[in-house]
Amino acid sequence: MKRSINALLAVTILFAACSSPKKAESTASIANNGKVWASIWQQRAAEYKALCFQAYNMAKLRLDEALKNPGVKPLAVVTDIDETVLDNSPYDAMRAANNQEYSLATWKTWTAKAAADTVPGAPAFFKYAASKGVAVFYITNRDEDERGGTIKNLQRYNMPNTDNEHVLLRQNTSSKESRRQQVLKNYNIVLLCGDNLPDFDASYDNKPNEPNRQAATEKLKREYGNKYIVIPNPSYGDFEGALFNYNYKLSGAQKDSIIRTKVKADKQY
Numbered sequence: 164m165k166r167s168i169n170a171l172l173a174v175t176i177l178f179a180a181c182s183s184p185k186k187a188e189s190t191a192s193i194a195n196n197g198k199v200w201a202s203i204w205q206q207r208a209a210e211y212k213a214l215c216f217q218a219y220n221m222a223k224l225r226l227d228e229a230l231k232n233p234g235v236k237p238l239a240v241v242t243d244i245d246e247t248v249l250d251n252s253p254y255d256a257m258r259a260a261n262n263q264e265y266s267l268a269t270w271k272t273w274t275a276k277a278a279a280d281t282v283p284g285a286p287a288f289f290k291y292a293a294s295k296g297v298a299v300f301y302i303t304n305r306d307e308d309e310r311g312g313t314i315k316n317l318q319r320y321n322m323p324n325t326d327n328e329h330v331l332l333r334q335n336t337s338s339k340e341s342r343r344q345q346v347l348k349n350y351n352i353v354l355l356c357g358d359n360l361p362d363f364d365a366s367y368d369n370k371p372n373e374p375n376r377q378a379a380t381e382k383l384k385r386e387y388g389n390k391y392i393v394i395p396n397p398s399y400g401d402f403e404g405a406l407f408n409y410n411y412k413l414s415g416a417q418k419d420s421i422i423r424t425k426v427k428a429d430k431q432y
Contacts, residue, residue: 192262195259205252206256215394219287225390226353226354229354241343242302246359246394246396246398302342354390354392363386376401
């Protein structure tokens with residue numbers, strides 16, 4: 164696929180607007196350069212929007228099927244928030260263009276603003292689910308001190324069930340399994356939506372390496388597009404952590420070195 168000249172110009176402008184000599188190194192790391200490109204794809208590519216619509220169209224079809232045979236327990240859908248309902252690409256673009264590594268402090272400054280836009284297709288789907296009497300639970304690994312900004316951001320778009328009962332933040336562990344089980348006590352979960360594989364199944368917990376993540380995905384392949392609905396996120400996630408053996412203290416140069424050993428690249432002619 165040929166790269167768009169307009170997209171390349173937009174990346175250049177983004178770097179110029181976001182960078183300053185005091186904050187940014189003269190050359191960004193491969194990892195951060197990649198995040199800028201991923202962010203502009205998320206913000207500008209019609210293909211990204213199409214993939215999100217495709218995912219949520221599939222979710223609606225599966226929900227309609229479940230509604231035909233609801234069973235005894237009331238129905239629920241479970242969703243992640245970041246890059247599944249809310250679009251945080253402006254935060255990723257800001258820090259990457261300034262060649263800054265992720266930090267909890269800058270992330271929480273961003274979430275407190277409650278300024279994230281929505282992922283295409285997400286509001287329509289979850290509002291549709293609620294209109295059918297299906298409960299929506301938001302299981303996120305945002306921290307408890309982010310609750311106010313998180314609920315405010317969701318309510319900005321009139322998302323359903325945006326209360327303390329349905330917004331389940333991280334408490335003692337990043338694993339979402341115990342929170343899924345909490346929902347299952349009273350509801351039948353018919354769909355799970357997310358951008359990161361631990362959003363779906365405990366097989367992805369405990370920081371599995373790349374081969375184990377691949378094996379788990381192969382084992383669960385029938386669930387994808389049926390009960391598990393995946394939203395594209397090229398910017399971050401456990402896929403990245405697995406590359407670096409979950410060592411989040413690595414410098415940009417150290418990450419670059421690992422990326423060069425991992426990526427498949429044609430030999431130079």
